[in-house]
Amino acid sequence: MDAPVIVIIGAGPAGTRAAQTVACAGLRPIVLDENQRQGGQIYRRQPENFTRPATKLYGASAASATALHNDFEALRPSIDYRPETQAWGVSDDLLLTECRGHADALRFDGLIIASGATDRIMPCPGWTLPGVFSLGGSQIALKAQACTIGQAPVFMGTGPLLYLVAWQYLQAGVKPRAVLDTSSLTTRLRGLGGLRRRPAVLVQGLRYMADLARAGVRLRSGIRPVRIEARQDGETPCAGAVVWQDGRGRTHRTDCDAVGMGYGLRSETQLADLLKCDFAFDALSRQWLPVTDRDGATSRAGVYLAGDGAGIRGADAAESAGALAALRCLQDMGRPVLESEMTRLRAALEPMNAFRHGLETGFPWPWRHAAALPDETVVCRCENVTAGDIRRAAGPLDSPEINRAKAFVRVGMGRCQGRMCGLAGAEILAAARGIAIEEAGRIRGAAPIKPLPAKIRGVVT
Amino acid sequence: MTGLFRRVAETGRPEIAITVDGHAVTALEGDTILTALLVAGDRLRFNEFDKMPRAGFCLMGACQDCRVWTEDGHELRACSTSVTPGLRIVTKEVPWTRP
Numbered sequence: 248m249d250a251p252v253i254v255i256i257g258a259g260p261a262g263t264r265a266a267q268t269v270a271c272a273g274l275r276p277i278v279l280d281e282n283q284r285q286g287g288q289i290y291r292r293q294p295e296n297f298t299r300p301a302t303k304l305y306g307a308s309a310a311s312a313t314a315l316h317n318d319f320e321a322l323r324p325s326i327d328y329r330p331e332t333q334a335w336g337v338s339d340d341l342l343l344t345e346c347r348g349h350a351d352a353l354r355f356d357g358l359i360i361a362s363g364a365t366d367r368i369m370p371c372p373g374w375t376l377p378g379v380f381s382l383g384g385s386q387i388a389l390k391a392q393a394c395t396i397g398q399a400p401v402f403m404g405t406g407p408l409l410y411l412v413a414w415q416y417l418q419a420g421v422k423p424r425a426v427l428d429t430s431s432l433t434t435r436l437r438g439l440g441g442l443r444r445r446p447a448v449l450v451q452g453l454r455y456m457a458d459l460a461r462a463g464v465r466l467r468s469g470i471r472p473v474r475i476e477a478r479q480d481g482e483t484p485c486a487g488a489v490v491w492q493d494g495r496g497r498t499h500r501t502d503c504d505a506v507g508m509g510y511g512l513r514s515e516t517q518l519a520d521l522l523k524c525d526f527a528f529d530a531l532s533r534q535w536l537p538v539t540d541r542d543g544a545t546s547r548a549g550v551y552l553a554g555d556g557a558g559i560r561g562a563d564a565a566e567s568a569g570a571l572a573a574l575r576c577l578q579d580m581g582r583p584v585l586e587s588e589m590t591r592l593r594a595a596l597e598p599m600n601a602f603r604h605g606l607e608t609g610f611p612w613p614w615r616h617a618a619a620l621p622d623e624t625v626v627c628r629c630e631n632v633t634a635g636d637i638r639r640a641a642g643p644l645d646s647p648e649i650n651r652a653k654a655f656v657r658v659g660m661g662r663c664q665g666r667m668c669g670l671a672g673a674e675i676l677a678a679a680r681g682i683a684i685e686e687a688g689r690i691r692g693a694a695p696i697k698p699l700p701a702k703i704r705g706v707v708t
Numbered sequence: 709m710t711g712l713f714r715r716v717a718e719t720g721r722p723e724i725a726i727t728v729d730g731h732a733v734t735a736l737e738g739d740t741i742l743t744a745l746l747v748a749g750d751r752l753r754f755n756e757f758d759k760m761p762r763a764g765f766c767l768m769g770a771c772q773d774c775r776v777w778t779e780d781g782h783e784l785r786a787c788s789t790s791v792t793p794g795l796r797i798v799t800k801e802v803p804w805t806r807p
Contacts, residue, residue, distance in 0.1 A: 392739065
C-alpha cells in the first residue's frame, strides 16, 4: 500500500510544527505556502540579503522565531516544500493549486490547513486613501522591508498588535504621533482575568505601553474614529490627519502622514468552507468559524485546522495546535502516536484559550461603530461599495443576509472576497435590519479564493 | 513627489533599475514592487470604480489592492513580487481589448 499523502497548507508556526510532526512519524508531507519564504506573518522572514538580527525583527519573540526558522531548514530534506504556491480551490477530493502560472490537482489522505489570519478591519471615512495601511501591513513594511509607512504615523484600532507595532516603529526611530485605541480602560480591565493566564505576555504588553508613554507618544483609549482626512502636496491625495472622538465625545484632530489600522485578527477560513466543513457562530469574536474539536479535527474526515485560521490564539498556541492536529491526523490514519504527547499539547493550549478570551473581552471588535458609519463611507474597497449601498440592500432590496446583499450591491464581490469588508458589512446589514449578527451570516468562500492569472497551464484531472 | 515609505535600515543593498510608467526608478535588491514604488512615489494604482489612487493596504497578499501591470500586460501583486532588473511596470491597466 502506498504511504498516505498528508498535505499541509501554510508554513507559519502551525504549518511548520505540523510538518515536523508528520516527518517525525516517517511520512513526507507536502507543504504548500503562498509566501516566498517560510515563517508565516508574525515570524515572516526578511529577504535573504538583509542583515538585521532576529532580535531587531521579532523583539521578545526572537528566540521562538529563530527556532521555528531553524527547525524548518533542518526539516527541508524530509518534506516536499512548495513555496509561492496558492491552494485556491477544491474539486471533489482534490486540492487545486497554482504556482507561477502552473496549475496542479493534489490528492490527499489528510489535509492540515494552517492558513492563518489577516487584520480585522473596521472601515472609516478616508480609509482607502494612500498612506492608510493595515496594522499587520505596517509591521510587514518594517519587518520584511526595513521601511516605515511614513515619518509621523498614527496607529488606530485595538488589540495588542496596536502597541507592538507602535513600539517597533519607535525602536526604528519613527515616533508615532498617537496610538488611538477604541477599547476603554474599563473594558481592558474586564479582559485581565484571561490575560493573566499568560503573565509574561501581559507584562511584555504593559512594557510596550510604558515605553511609548515615556517617549511621549500620545496613548488614548476609548476613542471613536471619525474620519481620515487627506492632505495634498502633489497630485495624489494622501492620509494627512485622523479625526477622532475621545470617551467624552470631544472631537480631536491629529496630523500625520500615515495611518496603520486594525482591530485584532480574523481567521482565513475559505478552504474549510470549500471543503464543506461545518461552521458555527463564535459569539466571543462575533465571527463564523469552522467547527473543530480540541485537536483541530473538523466535521469532514481527514481535514484538520490549526493556528489562527481556526480561531485567533496567537503564534505560541499555533505551534502546539499544529503539532496536535498532525498527531490527530496520524492517529486517525491508524498510525501509532504517543498519547502522552497529545495530552501534553492539549494541556499547553488550555491557558491559550483563556488568554484568547481575555483578549477578545479586553480589546473587543467595536461592532457598534459599523452601524454608525456615514452612508457615504466606502466599506468594500475593491468594488467601492458604501455603507449606504449595504443599507439599501438591507432595506429596500430586502436582503436577509450578507450573501444576498453581495448579489444586489456587490459588497464582498471584489478581488479580496470580503476579507477586508466582510465582517463590517455583516454588522451594517444586521444593524439596518435589526437582526442578530449571526443571522446576517458570512460571505461564502468561492474558488478561486484568490485571483489567478487568466493564463494558467497545467492538468486538472 | 515625495514617497510614502521611509527606509529605516538595510540601505546598503545593491541598486536595481526599474521603470514605472515610463520613468526610471531606483529600487534596492530585495525590495518588493510595492516598496520600490512607495519609497519613490505615493500610489500604486487607481480603483476601477471611483478612479481614485490606491497604495495597497494589507501587504500580505489578502486585500489585492496593490495590483499593477507589466508593460506587456501581466498583472502582478506588488506586495508579494520582488523587483528584478529591467522590470517595466505600469500603474494603469492597459485596456485588454486594444489590438
